Amino acid sequence: MTLFRPLDERHPLNGRLAMGVEYDGSAYCGWQRLKHAPSVQAELERALSKVAGQSVTVHASGRTDSGVHATRQIVHFDAPASRSQKAWVFGANANLARDVAVHWVREVPDEFHARFKALARRYRYIILNQMSRPVLERHNVTWCRDPLDADAMHRAAQALVGEHDFSSFRAAGCQSKTPWRHLHFIEVRRHGPLVVVDVQGNAFLHHMIRNIVGALVSVGRGEQGDGYLAELLMLKDRTLSDVTAPACGLHFVDSLYDEVWGLPREPLGPNLLAFLGEWSGERELPACPMVEFRRGRPVAGATRDDSMVKEGES
Structure with a gap:
């Protein structure tokens, strides 16, 4: 794998x-x-409409909230005009604002859909844990001046792995018809002053990750014990849960698809975490119903799980 593709x-x-x-x-x-x-x-x-000379409508792998960043948002669109790879990428970037950039473009079959063919989504939440406020990183991290116990946060988070009713972690205005989601993994690790919450699942409810992080910070500060997240999960009541973490620390870092679509792999972002060296798709996906369903290998329970995700994924 290379960072430089012609x-x-x-x-x-x-x-x-x-x-x-x-x-x-x-x-x-x-x-x-x-x-x-x-x-x-x-x-x-x-920007794409300027390149095509006609109106373009794009569809994304997942919706991000106000103030949330993305390093690997996958979109698809039906091109109304023929343009080369270079024309689409360079043309789009020439017309985009400086805070949006296109990395690559590929032809895909008509059956591909950025949202409904995604097998998983992955986010990283970054907390700068030091006494002084951030300067260079201020738009891309959340600052916490109190010492955080990342190991305790990691232990507490493991109660969320698997398929659960995440009502305690969904926003009041969430439009999903179901609170059930499947978390593939959630990890909390310290890297110097950075505490990183790395989470992957089939889909996420509105503010779900930020609400989880808010509760984990209470654990990290020592205000709550290792069983806090398990207790909140069992309550199934957002009004009894913790605060919502700020949007600025949240990064949408990956959408995963079956290899049959031929999408390129990239280093997982943001670049602030490039030293970790992980690339998209390196980890094995669990054999859960939705993953198998979208790979064309239905298993028991797949129909319920797949329809569940279509109703409210983000």
């Missing part, structure tokens, strides 16, 4: 295209296009 400028791409996108969400209301505020989706569609 972009073809001879052969036009047609039909359905998949694209890898990175953005700093600080200035946006989130991914989804809204009439009253700037969105990443609207910004990307504006």
Whole structure:
């Protein structure tokens, strides 16, 4: 795997295209296009429409909230005009604001869908744990001046792994029809002054990760014990849970797909964590119903699980 891939400028791409996108969400209301505020989706569609000379509508692997960042947001769109790889990537980046960038573009079959073919989504939440406030990292981390016990946070988080009712961690305005989600893993590790919460699942409820992190910080401070997350999970009541962590520390770092689609792998972001050296798709996915269903290998319970995710994934 390489960081530098040549972009073809001879052969036009047609039909359905998949694209890898990175953005700093600080200035946006989130991914989804809204009439009253700037969105990443609207910004990307504006730039691609200029390249195509016609209107372009994009569909994303997952919606991010206001102020949340992404280093590997996968989108797809049906190209209304033929352009080369280089023209799509360079043309889009030339027309995009400086806080959004396209990494790559690929032709994909018409059956590909960025949202409904995704096997998993992965986020990293970054806490800068030191006495002085952040300066260079201030837009991309959450600052905590109190010492945090990352090991205790990790132990507490393991109660969330698996398929559960996450009502205690969903926002009041969450539009999903079901609170059930499947967490593949959640890890909390310290790297110098950085405490990183790394979490992957089939999909996530509105504010789910930020609410989990808010509770984990209470554990890290010593205000709650190792069983705190398990207790909140059992309550199934958001009003009895903890605070919501700020959006600025949250990064959408990966959408995982079956290899049949041929999407390129990339180093997991953000670049602040490049020293960890992990690439997209390196970890094995669990053999849970939704993963098997979307790989075309249905198992018992897959229909319920897949329809569940379609109703409210993000």
